[in-house]
Amino acid sequence: KYLRNPLRQVPAAHPLAPFTSLWILYIRFHALENQTLRAAHERLGPIICLSPHEVSVNCVKGGIRDVYAGGMEKGNGRFNWYSFFTNYGIPNMFSLGGNKEHSVRKRMLSNVYSKSVVTSSAPLLAQSSVIFYQRFFPYLERTFSQAEPGVLNIYALFSATTMDIVCAYLFGLASGSNLIDNPNELDHFLDLFNSRRSHNFFPQEMPELTQALQKWFGYRLVPEFVNRSNEEIESWTKAMCDRASGLLRQSDVEIKTVDTPVVYQQLSAAIAKEVKKSGMEKVDLDLRIASEVLDHLAAGFDTSGITLAYLVHELSLRPDVQYKLREELLSLSPPMKPSSTPTLPDPKAVDALPFLHAVIWETLRLHSAIPGPQPRITPSSGCRLGPEERSYYIPGNFRVSASAGLLHSNEDVYPRATEWRPERWIEEVDEDKRKDMESRWFWAFGSGGRMCVGSHLAVYRKLESP
Numbered sequence: 001k002y003l004r005n006p007l008r009q010v011p012a013a014h015p016l017a018p019f020t021s022l023w024i025l026y027i028r029f030h031a032l033e034n035q036t037l038r039a040a041h042e043r044l045g046p047i048i049c050l051s052p053h054e055v056s057v058n059c060v061k062g063g064i065r066d067v068y069a070g071g072m073e074k075g076n077g078r079f080n081w082y083s084f085f086t087n088y089g090i091p092n093m094f095s096l097g098g099n100k101e102h103s104v105r106k107r108m109l110s111n112v113y114s115k116s117v118v119t120s121s122a123p124l125l126a127q128s129s130v131i132f133y134q135r136f137f138p139y140l141e142r143t144f145s146q147a148e149p150g151v152l153n154i155y156a157l158f159s160a161t162t163m164d165i166v167c168a169y170l171f172g173l174a175s176g177s178n179l180i181d182n183p184n185e186l187d188h189f190l191d192l193f194n195s196r197r198s199h200n201f202f203p204q205e206m207p208e209l210t211q212a213l214q215k216w217f218g219y220r221l222v223p224e225f226v227n228r229s230n231e232e233i234e235s236w237t238k239a240m241c242d243r244a245s246g247l248l249r250q251s252d253v254e255i256k257t258v259d260t261p262v263v264y265q266q267l268s269a270a271i272a273k274e275v276k277k278s279g280m281e282k283v284d285l286d287l288r289i290a291s292e293v294l295d296h297l298a299a300g301f302d303t304s305g306i307t308l309a310y311l312v313h314e315l316s317l318r319p320d321v322q323y324k325l326r327e328e329l330l331s332l333s334p335p336m337k338p339s340s341t342p343t344l345p346d347p348k349a350v351d352a353l354p355f356l357h358a359v360i361w362e363t364l365r366l367h368s369a370i371p372g373p374q375p376r377i378t379p380s381s382g383c384r385l386g387p388e389e390r391s392y393y394i395p396g397n398f399r400v401s402a403s404a405g406l407l408h409s410n411e412d413v414y415p416r417a418t419e420w421r422p423e424r425w426i427e428e429v430d431e432d433k434r435k436d437m438e439s440r441w442f443w444a445f446g447s448g449g450r451m452c453v454g455s456h457l458a459v460y461r462k463l464e465s466p
């Protein structure tokens, strides 16, 4: 088998890699993947073999351009690493393996998350204004006006804020969450959400073994509490769906702008139409919708909360950057101060601030919230991967991935790549270099058809937050 496998030509990340998957499984089990891949790519170049059926790429041409923009699928009948993200036992846009069914779902949602809709949405502006002026700023004021302010958990506060904003856009303010004002609910939710993190390995890497052991021997590779946490998060989300749906059904009541469930409304109408058109029977419409929105709120709050926490950490180490950013933000109208008019400035004006843009982009680059591999499957006919001068034939149905954390460490594109230096985004560079930095190698939101649908919402919210 080894002699017949074309991967034996690809530089091996470890001497065992061309012979067995056990090495990479061991690395993943011990959560050493990102650092191991970084060291291996530095040593061996932009394409490396991780197992007899898997490679990692760290380049644009022959790498992310072919794999992600080239539309390689997330899964085939046998393997889909993303099916782990299924909710209520029903797939959603993120977890779907095939491109065909995925693009049907994406078409239903792209519009509400497009840049033009996000930056001109009256409900979103009204919702964010309430969340900042009636929840976020008062929370900070309450904390710092105490004689003994104690410790502010900025990660928890940003998680609450990003959750409240995503939920407001999904379900409307009245039907969404209010975690900023309910610290006990917030702590409980973060416990539920984060306690599951270290139990992903078996269901993602060995789903069949995980299921078989439980079914035939009653042995659980994933503790029971993970299931209970999932169920509780599902019930919490379903309750918000029910509130939004109840509001939409009240035909005699005019829905206030701030309470408009923008995403829920669009998605529920589109899914109902799809189900009717296809003649599907016995489909639980409500759970289909809930599975989709649960993915958005989880994907949206977690990644954005992490990014903002890193942003504040970096700002705390660079008072000069803090000062310059503050100056720029105070130039907005109305100024973003707790005491000013309780309306946020026009998102388009905020979007045009160059230094704020630089601070956010640099944080997304150095501290990508999803820094590790995003697996895809090679097309059944196989393909060539790796840079032109050193490309290799990779057979069909093999696993291939790239990682934002590694792409963003390229010293040719981002000199002094390990440093948080927002200045790099405003320094004069030639056009080709700028394209490299801003689009070709910048991968915080992925690329291609499965790129983050919420990137404009994420950036909009970060623009408002500092």
Ligand code: HEM
Residues within 6 Å of the ligand: 093, 094, 095, 106, 166, 295, 296, 297, 299, 300, 301, 303, 304, 307, 368, 369, 370, 374, 375, 443, 444, 445, 446, 449, 450, 451, 452, 453, 454, 455, 457, 458
């Ligand atoms: C800093 C914030 C965010 C980062 C860094 C981020 C990053 C990413 C990345 C890298 C992917 C592609 C993953 C893959 O292909 O394996 C993705 C997909 C996705 N993200 Fe985000 N995301 C952010 C915010 C959001 C927000 C606010 C939403 C809310 C709606 C969201 C919803 C999604 C969804 C639904 C997908 C799946 C898209 C698809 O399969 O077509 N994300 N995100």
